[in-house]
Amino acid sequence: MDAAQANNISAIYLVSHALLETGNGTSVLANGGLRDSNNNPVFGVLVYNMYGVGAVDSNPNYCGTKYAYDNKWFTPEQAIIGGANFIASQYINKGQDTLYKMRWNPANPASHQYATDIRWAYSQVANIKKLLNMCKNPELVFEFPKYN
Numbered sequence: 001m002d003a004a005q006a007n008n009i010s011a012i013y014l015v016s017h018a019l020l021e022t023g024n025g026t027s028v029l030a031n032g033g034l035r036d037s038n039n040n041p042v043f044g045v046l047v048y049n050m051y052g053v054g055a056v057d058s059n060p061n062y063c064g065t066k067y068a069y070d071n072k073w074f075t076p077e078q079a080i081i082g083g084a085n086f087i088a089s090q091y092i093n094k095g096q097d098t099l100y101k102m103r104w105n106p107a108n109p110a111s112h113q114y115a116t117d118i119r120w121a122y123s124q125v126a127n128i129k130k131l132l133n134m135c136k137n138p139e140l141v142f143e144f145p146k147y148n
Helices: 002-007 011-020 058-070 076-090 100-102 123-132
Strands: none
Touching: 002 011, 002 076, 011 123, 058 076
């Protein structure tokens, strides 16, 4: 809630995003980051990355762990707050304020996209719906794009 309020982001969206990116909390990035063959953290300290920030396709666990380390996300709370700040400052506050816009960036196609998975936005819908169903009288805001 703190991360959502501080960044003017829906808490439901943040939870859904974290569930998707962490495989419901089971991913390497949700459990202290990448480790070496002796099970030691590769950067000497446990780090967390709940939104997959910087986890590029070529080496997502290493890159996501490095991003978390560079940003000092040494606790799950720091990763949640830091990741929410990243999402707000780099996407939402720059006009990419829907899942569709974050994924596809229709104002500037093929650039500044949050994810490479073509189903990224769609994959979050079930969790968002499930979370909304738990709320009493949720306020829903819809945006209908207009194409010429």
